[in-house]
Amino acid sequence: MSDRVGIALLGYGTVGKGVVQILRDQAARFEQRTGVTFDLRHVVVRDLQKHRSESEKAEGVHRGLPFTTDAQAAINDPDVKIVVEVMGGIDPAAKYLADALKLGKHVITANKSLLAEKGPALFATARTHHACIAFEASCGGGIPIVESLTRGLLANRIDALVGIVNGTCNAILTRMTKNGWTYAQALAEAQSLGFAEADPTLDVSGADAAQKLALLAGLAFDARINPRDIHLEGITTLEPLDIKFAGELGYVVKLLAIGERTTEGKLVLRVHPTLVHHTDVLAEVSGGFNAISVYGNALGHALFYGRGAGSMPTASAVVSDLLSVGIGAAPAAFAKLRIYPDCVEQAMVEPIGDLRSRYYLRLLARDVPGTIAQISNCLGRHGISISAILQREDNGGKFVPIVITTHIAIEGNVAAALAEIDQLACIQPATVKLRIIDQPREFAES
């Protein structure tokens, strides 16, 4: 009564090992729950000798795996129905997946860079050949956010999506906030704990979050999004001083990926450090966790929270996709849903200068009469209205920090005002500008 489904696994790194672990550990349960038996026919690796000898020495599920270096043969194996790509990188992963799809084989991938780069072409190939692409693991680790956007929330017109989607940045910011550490100190700890890579650029620049935002916002807003169109600011220049001031004002600083639909149908897409009010659920997301807030026209506010990375959480998403493909639910949905990058129009992205937001500004000003007046006059000329102001008594230095939060203002005006302010004799450039996000009023809780 059981369906036997052959699998080729491309890659046996952190995630690949997790996939093998779950598939072999839970085989009996999967068969009982779904009627599907997975037959792991090939594990494609680069260094055959290394993995073979490791596997021979291994105990349990990692023993005796069918390693090969011949990806093409694995993909061509007529008994392989699903190809799972957890090798990473663009080449040769893109070619392997295209080859598999052309043979009508379903593809499961955790590779957000690949999808961000080659998504439209791959999805079109899948459609032509009646195969499907499942990619839950590409965003938010084990959180079923892709599933939710493409199934559970389908009744909604989604108006906004706000996420903490990079666990490395979140872990670093959590340390900076709780311990008062500098970015460099927190990064060093994250690297020593294995949270951050030796070269952390992809994470800390916000580029990884932008790739995920491109995928998720694309599904939420029916649009094809190029990650390069997303406004990007990382966390490397954040100072503990601003995290401290934000805290005094009731905010926590988080690296947020934000997608919003304007009433004119444009998309506002951005990744940057953001002040989140401490009563917002996102403010409570600490350490390596991810969370994604979704605002739907019917649902209102929903939030999905969980581990955004790591071997087992990511493998949880890969294997859940495998099961969904195995029982036929994912292919049925994929065939019908016209929300993937091959079926939708290129996003119309609003320039960041048009953004309407509240702002946190931190200036270093000489403590002389008239300073505040000069600053507020300049802001006023640019149509920027001050919400709160915080100035401490002289700290003994020449310049003292002045913190200003604004009401809603236009980004371009704020930039112009700050350019002028930084020219003032009483100001030491460069003024720090961070954006504040407010929960939509209607969604604020009683």
Added chain:
Amino acid sequence: MSDRVGIALLGYGTVGKGVVQILRDQAARFEQRTGVTFDLRHVVVRDLQKHRSESEKAEGVHRGLPFTTDAQAAINDPDVKIVVEVMGGIDPAAKYLADALKLGKHVITANKSLLAEKGPALFATARTHHACIAFEASCGGGIPIVESLTRGLLANRIDALVGIVNGTCNAILTRMTKNGWTYAQALAEAQSLGFAEADPTLDVSGADAAQKLALLAGLAFDARINPRDIHLEGITTLEPLDIKFAGELGYVVKLLAIGERTTEGKLVLRVHPTLVHHTDVLAEVSGGFNAISVYGNALGHALFYGRGAGSMPTASAVVSDLLSVGIGAAPAAFAKLRIYPDCVEQAMVEPIGDLRSRYYLRLLARDVPGTIAQISNCLGRHGISISAILQREDNGGKFVPIVITTHIAIEGNVAAALAEIDQLACIQPATVKLRIIDQPREFAES
């Protein structure tokens, strides 16, 4: 190219109106996104004249609806492929759904009482006739928790499920916590705001939460669960004093629905007011919101948060199910997945007396020498070890409150100890006993 799918809607109350709103508002979007056009052929109501005349006067989507009182004819209509039940109650809803299923029609229901009561029989009927039952709206309002348990988290062996699944209780508790109100005050406000029914028993007794727990834990643990087997304590006897003491100890009191799998394969199932540490994400869930924490063996901790009730959030779940049925994903999954009440064994439920938990005890004791010694001796004799103790100076009254938190203890022993303590001359019965839930250590965040 569009698939036309006929629908009969049984019921036109709060949720039914939301379903009509979404179906008609979003028709063009649904057709574009999914290729499915829904044809709302019948809206079955009891009072035809009332609804007809309301509909004639209505503007927009609620105008000109195909009302009927003949449920049987609506179900029998050969063009009706999906029957949506949002009428509530057991009879005649159960008969209508069984009739529809026997005709091979898919059924979508928001009726948790019905599923808790008649689930196994209805699911068996569905399976025999190759139809499916979708019931996302029955638990957690618009939160896609059923979808996540049956798809996105499928790779996991789920070990625990902890939820705030009744918005009425949560709103009442939030008020009691934030404003220091009594239960009666908070209930009166909830009733005046429409959060609570005139007869709030189903909600405040915890019975509604138990029905939802029966469904969700059933899916999570592959077991058939009778809500009557779930240990139940409501919120009606909670005192502001205990919420205040809990806060001083760092905890928030929430009505939690908890399901856990023991290492012996038994289930621990309970609904009761619980002390949640303020750093737990569940502690931040306030007002009418719901949240469900799931602990999977691969995923670790995940949490799903959103509006647990209301016309549009619940309709969001109903219509998302409609789309999932319309595109064929839900029927494909239903046919294969053997996790529904007709495919699984009756749960082996552990008696509440065997529960291992930490406890909050609040005694009223005469402030005389030896009182604490008597209490702690009695607890000690029953193998209960004290974690913290809080006694304020005499408040001028005859008895003063003493708060004790324990280390992990066995419920039966705690009950026995309290029976003895309440007999002591220095104690005014009855001692308040609340359970404390701790996040599993491995899931605690850095």
